Amino acid sequence: MQIYFDVFLIIFLYFLFGYSHTILSSKKIKSFIKEKFGNLIAFYRLSYNIISIFLLVLILKYAPHPDITIYDLQSPYDFLILIPQFLGLIGFFWSLNYLCVSELIGIRQIKRWFRNEYDIEDLDEKTTLNIRGPYKFVRHPIYFFSILFLISRPTMDLFYLITFVCAVIYFYIGSIYEERKLVDEYGELYTQYQSIVPRILPLKIFKPYKIEKSI
Secondary structure: OOHHHHHHHHHHHHHHHHHHHHOOOHHHHHHHHHHHHHHHHHHHHHHHHHHHHHHHEEEEEHHOOOEEEEEEEEOOHHHOHOOOOOOOOHHHHHHHHHHHHHHHHHHHHHHHHHHHOOOOHHHHOOOOEEEOHHHHHOHHHHHHHHHHHHHHOEEEEEHHHHOOOOOOOHHHHHHHHHHHHHHHHHHHHHHHHHHHHOOOOOOOOOOOOOOOOOO
């Protein structure tokens, strides 16, 4: 019975993390913070990221870790599986190259606040629609390469397997919420992009999106 309780608790903790992460990123919460704290919204994105990392570290450290090994690859397979993991890592940074990382982290918003070069809307995160590079093949390449990196593991225990499955579910659900915002912001251009380019898996790798631009 202990193993079932441990599995339930791990899943529940990841559910709470994903739920809080989604709620905190919602327009309703951002609007509330703007109304109550005004231009301090500039610090929201960085605080959001710090809180998310802190909660994730707590789960990884204090959640149950059942002593059950799913598989343990032997040589040379333990080495070969590091190849797709390395490709996942390279792809992750390739995808980030097409985004404004300092905006994602929340640093640029704080810089704008210190320079007093803004109206209050400029202090929130500014999105960019990228349809170049890896974004021609999948709408969420960061998620795809993260999945590739996480699954390419020489040793898999039960805790890590649950973590991986929860991460994949979170990526998919998170992409739905992200795309709702992008449709609101970019309208027909994004819906056209959605109709041509797969969400996470590069199922049309030989038919990349043709438009070479960012907005």
